[in-house]
Amino acid sequence: MLMQNDQFNQAMELRMILTRIATGEDTKEDGEKYKFLREVFVSNTFTKALLPDFVITCRLLNDFWPYIKRRFSTYADRREFIREEFEPILAYLEGDKLFMHDSIISDSIGKFDCDTVIYMWNKALDRRxxxxxxxxxxxxxLLESVCKQILVERNISYDDSIDLPKLFKTTTRSLNLAPERHIESIIKQILSGIQNTIHGFASLRNKISDAHGKPKGGYKVNKRHAEFAINIAGSTSSFLIQTHLEVPAVVGVFTDNKAVATKQRT
Known part of the structure; x- marks a missing residue:
């Protein structure tokens, strides 16, 4: 996986290539460089969502020239337009809204390729x-969406009104992560700790998030609480997603919350 600053430099190079062709200064090497750099960002769900639309539609560098020529008549306007369009992905990669820990989680979530999950992760980061x-x-x-998507992909039904702790338990059982399914004490301890953390996380959200009205003088949430919640949800989601992608589905019936596994995942 590319480090964050490597991708930032590549995004800057991509912007410069497009600026050169928009101002008549492109070189012979720019065409191949553009194809390579475009593929780097298009192949990742997260960075693709932040790319300018014209990078998505212009598969070849020569495709960009008629687009920018029609759009703007002056070099100055073209430069400014390209600069503004690249600002979201550059800010993302530079770290204005993303810490290195976030980058690792983002990579896992990007591999999941679920629009709702990606949207919730970005929303949490943007608001913290x-x-x-x-x-x-x-x-x-985010955590609810990850659990539900995993269950859907594993053909396991669930009650849509199920609370987070039960939803999480159903998901971990489908991934063979339930503590009771392991005999090694250290593994059971770790998995039990994750379950307890999710119970605590659900309580944190219920008590101090904006999902419920708060009385006058109620507890005030600040950045550290948000950071804590995002780290819990992000790390847990990443762990579930990676396990889901690596572990075959468990065949069986989960009778405690009416979830049913219908077939083996291949």
Missing amino acids: EADPDGAITAARS
């Missing part, structure tokens, strides 16, 4: 400083 309440709610929704 300006809107900690909203960030905690988004973090909870």
